[in-house]
Amino acid sequence: MENEFDSLTEAVRKGQRDKAKEIASRLLESENPADILNAILTAMAQIGVRFKAGEVFVPEVLVAARAMNSVLEVLEPVLVKSGLQPKHCVVIGTVFGDLHDIGKNLVAMMLRGANFKVVDLGVNVSADKFLSAAREHNADIVALSALLTTTMPSMKNIVDVFKKSGIQAKIIVGGAPVTQDFADKIGANGYSKDAASAADLCKRLVA
């Protein structure tokens, strides 16, 4: 059966949605769902490494994530039953005034690929909306995306609002104009420059 797991990893990595779903369904008849989950997480980790190295680009990551999602459709009910559902939750969104979501969606996909529960609030999200979602879902991490220099200041506002609220969630920031220096200045708990590193960062923050 080891080959079947490798084939599943390869199918997800290559974005072969139907093939991946078919292999996963077959494996589910006899194998441990945790091993099947591992095979798809391995695929997303491999794609993350290649993306960071500039060997694959946004479209490849998107098709791999789509294949991952189609496997998750069959796997999720079994995982929930066996208590393997994600332990940590990330609330993510693009900040108020900003409609860019391609990068934010990639980060959300990589986080799902790293077995986080992801609550995606979409774009143009106010501080209040981040706050109530973090409360409602008991978020471990709140991830803010901004692509415009004019919307970066709302990240500071959100960090301040969270500090005042007493909510314990860690706040991470990212997006093309955002830097580690900016993250430090506004008191965020983390920054990363791309989606694959964002998954690594979140794993470190909840470890």
Ligand code: B12
């Ligand atoms: C696509 C695009 C659009 C699309 C957005 C479509 C969509 N659904 O997202 C549309 C056409 C709608 C658009 C509109 C505008 N845009 Co525009 N847009 C872009 C463009 C070309 C690409 C952005 C993108 O998707 N990149 C690809 C993704 C994968 O990269 P990324 O977003 O940086 O994400 C990666 C990392 O940053 C990181 N990351 C992202 N978010 C997060 C979050 C966390 C927590 C972490 C850890 C990491 C992380 O991980 C991601 C994956 O690796 C950029 C130019 C550029 N090269 O950046 C301009 C750009 C961002 N846009 C710009 C502008 C000015 C605008 C408009 C104001 C134009 C106008 N006059 O109407 C409007 C603003 C609308 C609004 N209110 O938001 C400027 C911003 C300039 C500035 N300094 O602020 C740019 C830089 C173009 C330019 N050179 O002038 N835009």
